[in-house]
Amino acid sequence: MTLRWLACELHTHTIHSDAAHTLEEMAGVARELELDWIALTDHNTVSGWAGKERVEREQGIRILPGLEWTTFYGHMLTLGANVLHKADWRLTGPDDIDEGISGIHQSGGLAGIAHPFRMGSPICTGCFWEFAIGKWRALDYIEVWNGTSPNTKAFNERAYRFWTELLNLGIRLPAVSGRDWHHSQVSKETTIAVTYLGIGGEGALAGQSQHAEHAELSPHVPAADWGEQQLLEAIRQGSASVTLGPLLTLQVRDSGSAESSTAEIGRIYQTGEVVGMQSNGSSRWSVTIEADFEVRKRQWMIAEQELRLRLVGSKGTVAEWGIPAASVTVEACPDLSGELWLRAELYGSMNGQTGLLAFTNCIYVEEQA
Ligand SMILES: [Zn+2]
Ligand SMILES: [Zn+2]
Incomplete structure (x- = not known):
């Protein structure tokens, strides 16, 4: 089976939470960066999803709806269109995470831990993952590279080591990168990671028929690429490769x-x-x-x-x-x-x-x- 690798950015924000750019502006830059997909993950809001189809059509890029569930105890990324109808985002106690994750799974979405070791309060409230994490197996993925120039950051090194420890315990957790994209000004020394997701043979065919109705969205992208479910499945599976x-x-x-x-x-x-x-x-x-x-x-x-x-x-x-x-x-x-x-x-x-x-x-x- 030959996989088709799609270049994805899985962690972004817009003016609907705390970022400087609109979805449209970000999508335009993403296309210049030759990305195939971006996941929109504003903090605790999906108001930015409105107009998603128009932006996809105009910018010729796919947008995966998501959210960054932001609490005082940690940040969790959720991906998938139906996630918000099921999960109760007001649950913010340190023991409520299991309930939140099962809500996400019931809706067919994915739950991943964002930047588990980034400096927490008072620098960035809730950035450090402090939820009761007895059940890592319930999670779908871990963001081991967060931000730009991710390989230079100590908190990412720690996340990578932590991922390795989980693997050694037999916990098969996929790992991805996330730019945590808030603005598009970057210096020459900055490197930007992407996560490639491998979409496979049978899945690609299924996606083709399933998403044929979206084929008219963009003339730039072949119909086989139009599959939110395939993308979620690739992350869930760990059909992923992270790179600068x-x-x-x-x-x-x-x-x-x-x-x-x-x-x-x-x-x-x-x-x-x-x-x-x-x-x-x-x-x-x-x-x-x-x-x-x-x-x-x-x-x-x-x-x-x-x-x-x-x-x-x-x-x-x-x-x-x-x-x-x-x-x-x-x-x-x-x-x-x-x-x-x-x-x-x-x-x-x-x-x-x-x-x-x-x-x-x-x-x-x-x-x-
Ligand atoms: Zn965050
Ligand atoms: Zn974020």
């Missing part, structure tokens, strides 16, 4: 063993999927990482250098390559026994800052009896 530039993708291919059924041999797993291991051995699993430097090329620059590409698992670094700042595909046949998950990470320097440049979501590994 090149698109990183990760696949595991089952090369088969003596006991393999023919259905298993050749099967390809994408991020968000679970590889079921019946027999170990290094030869059976072939892992492919692809770094695509052709995507949204006008929007970012990585100078010539040797970048570090890593395959990481729950036990640490599984494999590592030095690669040029150019499109490349690498392969490994690692022993996956004892691993709970795998992801790819790209390190290097960009705009004078050295660090993590891109990462994929996880392919999970499960030992079967």
